[in-house]
Amino acid sequence: MVGPRKISTQIFGAFAAFAVAAMLAVGIGAHALSRYAAMTSEMETVTQRTILAERMDSLVNAVVMESRGIYMSTDPGMVQRFSTALLQRNRELAQQLDSWQRSIRPEDQALFNPVRARIVDFIRFRNELARLATTVGPEAARDWGDNEANRAARAALNEGLEGLAALYSERANGLARMGESIELTKLILIALGSFAIAVVGLTLLLLKTSLVDPMLHITAATDGMAAGKPLHTVPHITRADEIGRLASSVQQLQKVVDQNEKLRKKERAAQREQAAFKDNEAHFVAAINNMAQGLVILDPQTNVVLMNDAYKKIYKLPDSITDKPCSLSDILFHRAEAGLFSGDAPGHVKAIQARIAAGKPTTSFLHLQDGRWIRVVGRSMPGGDWVATHEDFTRLHQVEQMLERIERLFGTVAE
Numbered sequence: 001m002v003g004p005r006k007i008s009t010q011i012f013g014a015f016a017a018f019a020v021a022a023m024l025a026v027g028i029g030a031h032a033l034s035r036y037a038a039m040t041s042e043m044e045t046v047t048q049r050t051i052l053a054e055r056m057d058s059l060v061n062a063v064v065m066e067s068r069g070i071y072m073s074t075d076p077g078m079v080q081r082f083s084t085a086l087l088q089r090n091r092e093l094a095q096q097l098d099s100w101q102r103s104i105r106p107e108d109q110a111l112f113n114p115v116r117a118r119i120v121d122f123i124r125f126r127n128e129l130a131r132l133a134t135t136v137g138p139e140a141a142r143d144w145g146d147n148e149a150n151r152a153a154r155a156a157l158n159e160g161l162e163g164l165a166a167l168y169s170e171r172a173n174g175l176a177r178m179g180e181s182i183e184l185t186k187l188i189l190i191a192l193g194s195f196a197i198a199v200v201g202l203t204l205l206l207l208k209t210s211l212v213d214p215m216l217h218i219t220a221a222t223d224g225m226a227a228g229k230p231l232h233t234v235p236h237i238t239r240a241d242e243i244g245r246l247a248s249s250v251q252q253l254q255k256v257v258d259q260n261e262k263l264r265k266k267e268r269a270a271q272r273e274q275a276a277f278k279d280n281e282a283h284f285v286a287a288i289n290n291m292a293q294g295l296v297i298l299d300p301q302t303n304v305v306l307m308n309d310a311y312k313k314i315y316k317l318p319d320s321i322t323d324k325p326c327s328l329s330d331i332l333f334h335r336a337e338a339g340l341f342s343g344d345a346p347g348h349v350k351a352i353q354a355r356i357a358a359g360k361p362t363t364s365f366l367h368l369q370d371g372r373w374i375r376v377v378g379r380s381m382p383g384g385d386w387v388a389t390h391e392d393f394t395r396l397h398q399v400e401q402m403l404e405r406i407e408r409l410f411g412t413v414a415e
Helices: 006-072 076-103 106-135 138-145 148-226 242-289 309-314 328-337 345-358 394-414
Strands: 294-298 304-307 362-367 373-380 386-392
Touching: 006 076, 006 106, 006 138, 076 106, 106 138, 106 148, 148 242, 294 309, 304 328, 309 386, 328 345, 345 386
Parallel strands: none
Antiparallel strands: 294 304, 294 386, 362 373, 373 386
């Protein structure tokens, strides 16, 4: 059995190995690129300096050959030609010396300075040789240049040029060795790349066998559950890793779905009962609205629980009064606006609250300012509410008054 969290551990380990291999490859590659760039730059510099050294050596040899032409010539025309060629080679030699000096490293300056001084003396000496040959004669030039001191200076110059050439050759060999190390770095990078590819392949295989395939199985089970098919056993529920916990969660979800289905059945039954209650309530509201008497139900705080249309008509209340919760104080406010109440509204509310608190049936008469008499019969309801019927008693009250007057008249006649 796979241990807990083993999938995540394996995946994280694989990605960690891939990350390490990638970082090593990047670091080694960056180092190799840096070394390659340095090697390329150094190779160009060494090549350029080697070419300059070879050119310098060739120009020195060319100047020597032109000097020998002067030594061996007896014709003034030939002397002039060799002298002109010598001066031209000297100018080229001076230009190459300037180019060489600009490319010299600071650490090579100590080795280059003596060579440069010898080349400058060599140029100055050969310029003087050409001047003597053209102004005095070839014999004077031969006496000036063809001697042991000149040959010793020439040998020292050749030795200096050979020393610089040997230095550049050694550096070229070092660059070759650096190229070999870069080849080794390439092999290391190839090995790291192969290792990273192998890690990615193993990670993908691990994801497929340990995660993707089980997830597909569990997804198929949940699809069946969504389609209404009962699940007896969720795939991979016996595993102890993350997949097993997910399967257990799906199993719990199945139980919740079953419970929700039972609750939905009960809810539908309750909705049917509620619909029947609303139908009965609509019938009840229609019935009380068809009453000739006005009816109002108040809670113990004199908030209106129910009010029929006849009640609104008696007190000329707006139809919108029941669009939101209202109280006896709101009714008295609208009655006052309609000219049907002019008393102490807070006192009247407190009196009604006292009747509700007492819970005893009451009968009272209201004489409205428009001349109507209203008979109010109130009684308590289970739960503490108060129901009161309001009936227009004006005609009956007038008849009672007429009967009282007739009775007093008969009494007077009888006396």
